[in-house]
Amino acid sequence: MDWSKAKTILIIAFILTNIVLGYNLYINVFRDDNENIFSESSIDNLNKLLSTKNISINTQIPKDTPTISALSIKYEDLSKSDLDSIFKGNGSYKVDDKIIIYNGKSDINSLDIKECTSFTKRFLKKYKFNDDNYLKSTIKKPDHIEIIYTGKYKDYFLEESYMKFVFYENKDFLFERIWLVPIEEKKQKKRVMTSVEAIMSAYSHIPQDSVINEIKLGYYFESNNMDIEQGDIGPVWRLKVNNEYIYIKAFDL
Numbered sequence: 001m002d003w004s005k006a007k008t009i010l011i012i013a014f015i016l017t018n019i020v021l022g023y024n025l026y027i028n029v030f031r032d033d034n035e036n037i038f039s040e041s042s043i044d045n046l047n048k049l050l051s052t053k054n055i056s057i058n059t060q061i062p063k064d065t066p067t068i069s070a071l072s073i074k075y076e077d078l079s080k081s082d083l084d085s086i087f088k089g090n091g092s093y094k095v096d097d098k099i100i101i102y103n104g105k106s107d108i109n110s111l112d113i114k115e116c117t118s119f120t121k122r123f124l125k126k127y128k129f130n131d132d133n134y135l136k137s138t139i140k141k142p143d144h145i146e147i148i149y150t151g152k153y154k155d156y157f158l159e160e161s162y163m164k165f166v167f168y169e170n171k172d173f174l175f176e177r178i179w180l181v182p183i184e185e186k187k188q189k190k191r192v193m194t195s196v197e198a199i200m201s202a203y204s205h206i207p208q209d210s211v212i213n214e215i216k217l218g219y220y221f222e223s224n225n226m227d228i229e230q231g232d233i234g235p236v237w238r239l240k241v242n243n244e245y246i247y248i249k250a251f252d253l
Contacts, residue, residue, distance in 0.1 A: 074230035076179035157218030192250035198237035214240035
């Protein structure tokens, strides 16, 4: 065994462990004092930790730590007659396990993100799907363009509530929608963890040589069982790392 190399690895691991433990202690001591958590020295320490994996932050670090509650939601339930009334024979649709899948023809002149996005806005307005959502992402791939909208509740995103458009060169497009409907806020309110704590919690899940492009607070309904009619969801911090999303619970339900 190369004892010199092993010794170096142990020293690096020891230093990293001390950085993490020390920073967690700092956060726990000052968790109610946002001025300290978001101080220049605190952010500098965070960046030093991230630099050990060559992780950089290319966005503003939110300083808001609101007191909010969990949220009761249910899946949107549109009957066949509802959808027949909405689409009125334009294009074709089916419902697959609460997901509306619609196929149609667009009037775009070229496979261009700006033109496709403009079409999606007209489509959502025409079929009255344009309430309580915001544009999450636009992705251009070699043979198609994807445009994704996410649901929202007040000023917070609401996932997995989404509408996705996929456009092709021949003007065919696909529209998918699965929607969550907020029912009520729970009575108990809690202050969410800070965005700095969320980044710290996500540290071990972030790959080497990554860029954090977004840090946003919202709600996330993680359910693989589409038979669940309704449930409770808590707030999460969403980090966009490269082109993937990491969700960190902002408090325990």
